[in-house]
Amino acid sequence: xxxxxxxxxxxxxxxxxxxxxxxxxxxxxxxxxxxxxxxxxxxxxxxxxxxxxxxxxxxxxxxxxxxxxxxxxxxxxxxxxxxxxxxxxxxxxxxxxxxxxxxxxxxxxxxxxxxxxxxxxxxxxxxxxxxxxxxxxxxxxxxxxxxxxxxxxxxxxxxxxxxxxxxxxxxxxxxxxxxxxxxxxxxxxxxxxxxxxxxxxxxxxxxxxxxxxxxxxxxxxxxxxxxxxxxxxxxxxxxxxxxxxxxxxxxxxxxxxxxxxxxxxxxxxxxxxxxxxxxxxxxxxxxxxxxxxxxxxxxxxxxxxxxxxxxxxxxxxxxxxxxxxxxxxxxxxxxxxxxxxxxxxxxxxxxxxxxxxxxxxxxx
Numbered sequence: 001x002x003x004x005x006x007x008x009x010x011x012x013x014x015x016x017x018x019x020x021x022x023x024x025x026x027x028x029x030x031x032x033x034x035x036x037x038x039x040x041x042x043x044x045x046x047x048x049x050x051x052x053x054x055x056x057x058x059x060x061x062x063x064x065x066x067x068x069x070x071x072x073x074x075x076x077x078x079x080x081x082x083x084x085x086x087x088x089x090x091x092x093x094x095x096x097x098x099x100x101x102x103x104x105x106x107x108x109x110x111x112x113x114x115x116x117x118x119x120x121x122x123x124x125x126x127x128x129x130x131x132x133x134x135x136x137x138x139x140x141x142x143x144x145x146x147x148x149x150x151x152x153x154x155x156x157x158x159x160x161x162x163x164x165x166x167x168x169x170x171x172x173x174x175x176x177x178x179x180x181x182x183x184x185x186x187x188x189x190x191x192x193x194x195x196x197x198x199x200x201x202x203x204x205x206x207x208x209x210x211x212x213x214x215x216x217x218x219x220x221x222x223x224x225x226x227x228x229x230x231x232x233x234x235x236x237x238x239x240x241x242x243x244x245x246x247x248x249x250x251x252x253x254x255x256x257x258x259x260x261x262x263x264x265x266x267x268x269x270x271x272x273x274x275x276x277x278x279x280x281x282x283x284x285x286x287x288x289x290x291x292x293x294x295x296x297x298x299x300x301x302x303x304x305x306x307x308x309x310x311x312x313x314x315x316x317x318x319x320x321x322x323x324x325x326x327x328x329x330x331x332x333x334x335x336x337x338x339x340x341x342x343x344x345x346x347x348x349x350x351x352x353x354x355x356x357x358x359x360x361x362x363x364x
Contacts, residue, residue, distance in 0.1 A: 030198060052122070190210040231247070
């Protein structure tokens, strides 16, 4: 039976809500947590791999039998504790007092789950063991969040994470972040284990929420068919109704214009006035740094939203994306199309919105 709930992830910027003279100490603590997570993650995944491959590593004879289980519960077990607790206890002992154990426990559970999913690929040699980098996000269990409230004076949502006072910075929020946080305070949705990302001197809360799917009285027997084409980003039909969403000229014209603008800026950098090194000369380039990516993401969001609205309007409970493998194959052969059309990103946005609306998506 299909789950009536789904998870939403929102990226929310956080500001440290303490006096200025205490902020350096807070930043030092957060970077220490990130470093310990980075080291612990690599320790955990290495130990898990050795546990699974121990027979191949040590070339045990056929007479020797072993099982990755607690010896107290299974006579063939080779561990003094449960399999999950082996790596947890290892990082707890190694980083005791340097980082909250709740963070390490959440990190251990996540890596154990991911490792189990990819275990077969590791055995077959089709996938290499994951290597975690220094900018790894810090797990934020729900129990590490307290005193969540909205402060009218600060015009922000405030809470404590790891006993650190923080407040949200939503800026000109054109999304549903504020609405979701208000629903969280009312108890309408549930907060799940999230992550904290430290990037370019900023703190981002990768908040995960569990919410109920939308109800639109859709009929599974009504099928909507859609295709992602070169002339129109999306062409869809259902119940003898047909819709063209977007156009080649509309989407590509602006994207190519942004690319040409960035190229002119890059060419002109050599003739820009210096004074403070590379940062001064590249000042104009920084202003357009993620302009193309933001534009594409926004347009694909609109296209996918219009498609799902069309399905809801037609009461279509099933959505079929037709001939996608063929289209992607053509795009790979044509470098211009693959570079500028964003098939995969549009498909991912359609999948997410279809799940949220309770529409079954079939990719053909």
